[in-house]
Amino acid sequence: MRENYRDQLQHITDDLSEMSRLVEAAMSKATKSLLDASLELADQVISEDDVIDELGNKIENQTMSILALQQPVASDLRLLAGALKISGTLERMGDLASHVAKQAKLRHPNLSVPRDFLETFSKMGDIANEVIRRSTRAIAAGDTEQAVDIARAEGEMDALHRDLFGKVLSDEWSHGVEAAIDITLLGRYYERFADHGVALARRVAYILTGEMPSKSDLEA
Amino acid sequence: MRENYRDQLQHITDDLSEMSRLVEAAMSKATKSLLDASLELADQVISEDDVIDELGNKIENQTMSILALQQPVASDLRLLAGALKISGTLERMGDLASHVAKQAKLRHPNLSVPRDFLETFSKMGDIANEVIRRSTRAIAAGDTEQAVDIARAEGEMDALHRDLFGKVLSDEWSHGVEAAIDITLLGRYYERFADHGVALARRVAYILTGEMPSKSDLEA
Numbered sequence: 001m002r003e004n005y006r007d008q009l010q011h012i013t014d015d016l017s018e019m020s021r022l023v024e025a026a027m028s029k030a031t032k033s034l035l036d037a038s039l040e041l042a043d044q045v046i047s048e049d050d051v052i053d054e055l056g057n058k059i060e061n062q063t064m065s066i067l068a069l070q071q072p073v074a075s076d077l078r079l080l081a082g083a084l085k086i087s088g089t090l091e092r093m094g095d096l097a098s099h100v101a102k103q104a105k106l107r108h109p110n111l112s113v114p115r116d117f118l119e120t121f122s123k124m125g126d127i128a129n130e131v132i133r134r135s136t137r138a139i140a141a142g143d144t145e146q147a148v149d150i151a152r153a154e155g156e157m158d159a160l161h162r163d164l165f166g167k168v169l170s171d172e173w174s175h176g177v178e179a180a181i182d183i184t185l186l187g188r189y190y191e192r193f194a195d196h197g198v199a200l201a202r203r204v205a206y207i208l209t210g211e212m213p214s215k216s217d218l219e220a
Numbered sequence: 221m222r223e224n225y226r227d228q229l230q231h232i233t234d235d236l237s238e239m240s241r242l243v244e245a246a247m248s249k250a251t252k253s254l255l256d257a258s259l260e261l262a263d264q265v266i267s268e269d270d271v272i273d274e275l276g277n278k279i280e281n282q283t284m285s286i287l288a289l290q291q292p293v294a295s296d297l298r299l300l301a302g303a304l305k306i307s308g309t310l311e312r313m314g315d316l317a318s319h320v321a322k323q324a325k326l327r328h329p330n331l332s333v334p335r336d337f338l339e340t341f342s343k344m345g346d347i348a349n350e351v352i353r354r355s356t357r358a359i360a361a362g363d364t365e366q367a368v369d370i371a372r373a374e375g376e377m378d379a380l381h382r383d384l385f386g387k388v389l390s391d392e393w394s395h396g397v398e399a400a401i402d403i404t405l406l407g408r409y410y411e412r413f414a415d416h417g418v419a420l421a422r423r424v425a426y427i428l429t430g431e432m433p434s435k436s437d438l439e440a
Contacts, residue, residue: 064301068293077288084304169398178389180397181404188405 008066009076012059012083017140019055019090024132026052026097027193031125033104034186035118037111045101052094056087075207082207086139089200093132096193103186112182114175117167120160124190127157131197138204147201150194151218157194161187228286229296232279232303237360239275239310244352246272246317247413251345253324254406255338257331265321272314276307295427302427306359309420313352316413323406332402334395337387340380344410347377351417358424367421370414371438377414381407 026045033041063083066072072080103112113121130153138146164187167173168180198215206212246265253261283303286292292300323332333341350373358366384407387393388400418435426432 064297067287067301068297071291073288077284081284081287081301081304084301085308088305088308165401168401173397177393177397177400180400181385181388184401184404185408188408 005066005070008062008070009079012063012066012079013139013142015055015059015062016083016086016090017136019052019059019087020132020136020139022048022052022055023090023093023097024129024136026094027100027128027132028125030097030100030104031121031128033101034112035122035125037104037108039105039108042101042105042108046098046105049094049098053091056091059083059087075210078207078210082203085203086200089196089203093193093196093200096189096196099189100186103182103189107182113186114179117164117183120164121186121190124157124160124187127153127160128190128193131157131194135197135200135204138201142204142208144205144208147198147205147213148218150197150201151215154194154198157191161191225286225290228282228290229299232283232286232299233359233362235275235279235282236303236306236310237356239272239279239307240352240356240359242268242272242275243310243313243317244349244356246314247320247348247352248345250317250320250324251341251348253321254332255342255345257324257328259325259328262321262325262328266318266325269314269318273311276311279303279307295430298427298430302423305423306420309416309423313413313416313420316409316416319409320406323402323409327402333406334399337384337403340384341406341410344377344380344407347373347380348410348413351377351414355417355420355424358421362424362428364425364428367418367425367433368438370417370421371435374414374418377411381411 026048029041030045032038033045060083063080067080070076106112111118131150134146134150134153137143138150164183168183173180198218202213202215202218246268249261250265252258253265280303283300287300290296326332331338351370354366354370354373357363358370384403388403393400418438422433422435422438
């Protein structure tokens with residue numbers, strides 16, 4: 001029975017890692033669909049979002065069943081409560097990947113962002129990839145050290161996000177209102193994605209240590 | 221002991237209701253700060269967001285302690301797991317009120333939105349108020365019926381949100397790029413707020429019935 005219980009907890013961790021890997025694939029494809037104006041990739045991300053949500057529901061149901069049937073305490077309880085939080089966060093990160101893909105689809109066959117912004121969004125995509133890759137590692141390996149790097153990556157994302165606004169609002173802006181709106185929304189999706197990554201990493205640290213690191217704790 | 225346990229559960233519900241009332245006050249003041257360009261109100265909303273977050277942390281700590289010390293099952297367990305989710309949702313709704321207030325503050329002493337958009341944002345504010353007022357009632361009274369009205373209100377919010385884009389992207393748009401961006405972000409904050417309200421109402425229904433209503437279940 002005891003081993004069965006440990007297996008159940010391990011399944012929760014495995015499913016969370018798998019969910020994080022699905023979000024990783026989704027965000028990576030979403031950025032590609034944006035940079036390459038690829039309808040095929042955008043459609044994939046949008047349709048695969050259901051798979052992420054279903055895995056989130058499965059994790060939640062399993063977590064509730066373990067909470068009801070076992071009497072978890074201490075770090076086991078933190079893992080289970082954390083699983084409810086983390087699966088919700090990953091669901092929202094998957095939604096954001098889907099929002100990026102929908103934006104790419106909306107402007108297809110044109111690019112959703114002016115050519116001189118492709119580099120910035122390529123960088124934002126790289127940072128998003130780093131955030132979610134490190135999140136997967138944090139969950140799978142119970143690695144609290146990832147949190148510092150995720151927070152650093154989020155800082156870089158914020159800087160790029162501020163840059164975007166600076167460019168859109170500068171006197172040199174020549175791409176019109178529609179492109180300004182597209183860039184504003186896309187910038188916000190990437191910024192939110194990184195922000196959720198930090199919340200996720202803090203939650204993993206809490207599961208493992210019982211202490212929730214503050215944002216300033218994570219500044220190296 | 222048993223009564224003590226019931227009291228503990230009631231405290232969780234009371235604190236969630238109180239948290240929802242704080243978000244209600246925050247969003248109502250945020251909309252006022254936007255429509256009246258009131259720096260004082262905007263500052264209030266921004267500084268009071270900490271109070272909302274602290275209450276969220278308190279709810280989470282108390283929930284964890286009840287989960288560890290008691291052996292809740294069935295609807296009690298759904299309440300406690302739901303409290304973790306709902307407090308997270310209310311925290312994000314409070315953040316969105318704060319985002320609206322920050323936008324009002326950013327353009328102070330000017331209005332953040334062109335005069336001909338004040339009516340639309342006033343309506344969005346009214347819908348946001350209805351959503352969070354009904355959310356408070358759903359939590360406090362365990363009222364699953366609110367979910368249908370919250371979903372209807374969210375539909376109205378979506379329609380206003382689409383209208384906004386239509387106007388900003390029309391040929392008649394004459395307010396420049398900065399106002400377009402402000403309106404895009406503000407519109408998204410209100411739309412997200414209503415969306416979180418629906419998630420909250422579905423969660424309350426799940427706590428009470430053990431079934432999570434789908435979005436289409438809520439369409440009257």
